[in-house]
Amino acid sequence: MIRINRETDYATAILGVMAAEPDERFSASGLAARRGLPGPVVSKILKQLVRGGLLRSHRGAKGGYSLARDAGAISIAEVIMAMEGPIALTDCIEGGGEACQFHAHCVLSTNWSRINDAIYRALQDVSIKDMIEPLTDDHPGLRNLGRHVRDSLGGSAGQAKAFRFDHG
Amino acid sequence: MIRINRETDYATAILGVMAAEPDERFSASGLAARRGLPGPVVSKILKQLVRGGLLRSHRGAKGGYSLARDAGAISIAEVIMAMEGPIALTDCIEGGGEACQFHAHCVLSTNWSRINDAIYRALQDVSIKDMIEPLTDDHPGLRNLGRHVRDSLGGSAGQAKAFRFDHG
DNA sequence: CCGAAATGGGACCGATTTGGTACGGTTTGA
DNA sequence: TCAAACCGTACCAAATCGGTCCCATTTCGG
Numbered sequence: 246m247i248r249i250n251r252e253t254d255y256a257t258a259i260l261g262v263m264a265a266e267p268d269e270r271f272s273a274s275g276l277a278a279r280r281g282l283p284g285p286v287v288s289k290i291l292k293q294l295v296r297g298g299l300l301r302s303h304r305g306a307k308g309g310y311s312l313a314r315d316a317g318a319i320s321i322a323e324v325i326m327a328m329e330g331p332i333a334l335t336d337c338i339e340g341g342g343e344a345c346q347f348h349a350h351c352v353l354s355t356n357w358s359r360i361n362d363a364i365y366r367a368l369q370d371v372s373i374k375d376m377i378e379p380l381t382d383d384h385p386g387l388r389n390l391g392r393h394v395r396d397s398l399g400g401s402a403g404q405a406k407a408f409r410f411d412h413g
Numbered sequence: 414m415i416r417i418n419r420e421t422d423y424a425t426a427i428l429g430v431m432a433a434e435p436d437e438r439f440s441a442s443g444l445a446a447r448r449g450l451p452g453p454v455v456s457k458i459l460k461q462l463v464r465g466g467l468l469r470s471h472r473g474a475k476g477g478y479s480l481a482r483d484a485g486a487i488s489i490a491e492v493i494m495a496m497e498g499p500i501a502l503t504d505c506i507e508g509g510g511e512a513c514q515f516h517a518h519c520v521l522s523t524n525w526s527r528i529n530d531a532i533y534r535a536l537q538d539v540s541i542k543d544m545i546e547p548l549t550d551d552h553p554g555l556r557n558l559g560r561h562v563r564d565s566l567g568g569s570a571g572q573a574k575a576f577r578f579d580h581g
Numbered sequence: 582c583c584g585a586a587a588t589g590g591g592a593c594c595g596a597t598t599t600g601g602t603a604c605g606g607t608t609t610g611a
Numbered sequence: 612t613c614a615a616a617c618c619g620t621a622c623c624a625a626a627t628c629g630g631t632c633c634c635a636t637t638t639c640g641g
Binding site: 582583584585586587588589590591592593594595596597598599600601602603604605606607608609610611 | 612613614615616617618619620621622623624625626627628629630631632633634635636637638639640641
């Protein structure tokens with residue numbers, strides 16, 4: 246239902262805690278306690294974020310997790326992709342057009358692709374840092390959101406590509 | 414995965430066919446044949462769209478479905494809501510804040526709400542009519558998209574409300 | 582050198598959602 | 612009266628989601 250799953254939501258919450266003290270090193274259990282979330286879930290999420298390149302992990306005793314980059318440089322779009330894979334509203338977009346089993350409506354797919362593009366760029370313009378502070382009227386990152394959406398819609402013909410996350 | 418479900422996709426395809434001949438009356442089986450979709454599925458979708466007020470139905474022989482309003486006045490947001498219920502990225506938004514079982518991160522919920530708001534308004538500005546024609550650079554509906562997104566982000570403090578569809 | 586504290590990588594499971602089918606009832610036009 | 616349509620709803624298999632558990636591996640510290 247145009248909905249991100251719960252783990253992604255938790256992920257932003259966890260990243261929010263870490264963003265407040267960027268130089269700290271956090272253990273999974275510590276973060277779980279801080280957010281009141283079940284330990285195993287937090288652990289699972291953290292592993293995923295490491296695989297996505299958003300966190301760095303340090304093994305062994307006194308190990309833990311820390312942000313891989315500045316919180317201002319981690320976008321919500323990246324968090325979603327790390328947790329859920331490519332951002333693709335429809336099967337058509339995800340499959341690059343070949344997934345339309347019924348080949349039903351490829352006229353529309355270009356426009357779905359544009360909408361997808363717009364949403365992606367909007368999410369790309371909101372960072373973890375933005376999320377942890379109350380947004381004021383003219384927060385630069387968020388004002389740019391609108392512009393990028395407009396730009397993406399004015400661009401050349403739709404390339405029906407999903408925005409894939411490089412998990413490698 | 415920030416993904417609309419397949420039936421919603423089909424719904425836009427079906428509405429697209431109907432929008433091309435606004436005065437026609439379409440049977441479920443006819444539409445299914447035209448789009449190459451399984452009959453029962455199309456039928457199910459059409460019923461849902463009637464309940465959502467987007468289509469009018471006419472029973473009996475020579476009956477069928479027709480658009481309840483002009484195709485330019487039916488937004489993608491409405492289609493999604495008719496098919497999938499309220500547009501709410503997170504549980505928090507949907508439940509009005511009380512659904513946070515772990516009460517984890519209500520600092521962030523306001524900002525999620527703003528993002529949700531932006532996406533909703535963007536989808537509200539794209540009509541079925543827009544979807545059936547290749548979008549040019551400065552299609553008015555799509556240019557407005559960006560502006561509305563910006564407006565929603567500049568607004569007053571976030572009211573964490575889902576955009577509910579009145580199914581009654 | 583050993584043990585505790587951490588992460589890494591899975592497997593696993595119940596509950597929900599999704600995608601699709603089926604069937605009996607009701608309305609309407611010829 | 613009969614067939615063409617819609618209406619409602621129940622049903623089902625498959626996929627996804629939310630969450631737990633277990634064990635291997637790494638590292639620090641005494």
